[in-house]
Amino acid sequence: MRLLLSFFLISIICLKVQSQNIIGRDELQYLINKQDDTLRIFNFWATWCKPCVQELPYFEQVNAQNFNKKQKLYLISLDFPESIKRKLKPFIKNKGIQSEVIVFDGGNPNVWINQIDSSWSGSIPATLLSFQGRKHFQESSFDSTEQIQDFIKNFINRFKS
């Protein structure tokens, strides 16, 4: 029985590693609206988006620097589910991306873009911070790790004062 259970668990883990996580808009809203003590960073990007790809290393660095803090980075890929195998996976492997990559397939963008931030026109890159129901959004790219850190600091300072 125990053997069967471990076999079952291992196969789940293998499946999870093999298949890229794809989420819809309810799951994304669930992550954004979590009320725990973790600050969440959602970077919306795609492999075809040049400025997105350029800023990824900065986000990776922010993630590495804050590894032990209660902070979580999600690289939300807007690559189409069909291009996961052909483009996204090789990209993640070649660039050695360490942060969590989640593919988002939200249906009609006119619905989900407004749910994420009403000021967002839909261009990427775009980044959302969320912490205990509060949010902070930017629809443009970052040019350095420091810029992202400042963006996060501004957000934290705002509800400290």
Added chain:
Amino acid sequence: MRSLLFCVFTLTLFTSALDAQSYQIGQKAEDFSLKNVDGKMVSLSDYPAAKGFIVVFTCNHCPYAQMYEKRIIELHKKYAKKGYPVIAINPNDPEVVPEDNFESMQKLSNKKKYPFAYLFDEGQKVYPKFGATRTPHVFILDKNKVVKYIGAIDDNAKDETAVQIRYVEDAIAAIESGKDPNPNTTKAVGCSIKKKG
């Protein structure tokens, strides 16, 4: 710290002023004169018989713009004869995206046999007035150049056969029957407009 606050404050004012300058629904758009792929300058006033315009900010390099290429051609074929021509404008700075330079625009237009004007926003003066932020980004004007609709072409970029709502076609139908489009503003994923700095 105080000077930093001041900077942030003025910058915020400045950006909101910039925002306020771009066209909102119901505002009249200024005419422009931009170079077409055939080398001639094109203005809205060159279309005296137009009942309106489908102004599309689009470009060569963006995968979303590419996914809509065929649909933009179809829109022009269907609506130009009804008085609503497509006016395509490439807003990107070719120094940032070389694939979007004027020569490449000419090549793409020839290859795809664009039946509409494909204009180059040289110096990037026109797209900020419209408040375009991405490619593709559509602005429908009525015959008085009043902005009636801002947003997406339809609700499915990837798969034309799965489209459920044709926002642009619905908006033109509304204008044709003397009504205001509903929705008059929609959102879509697209490539940011590329500029220096």
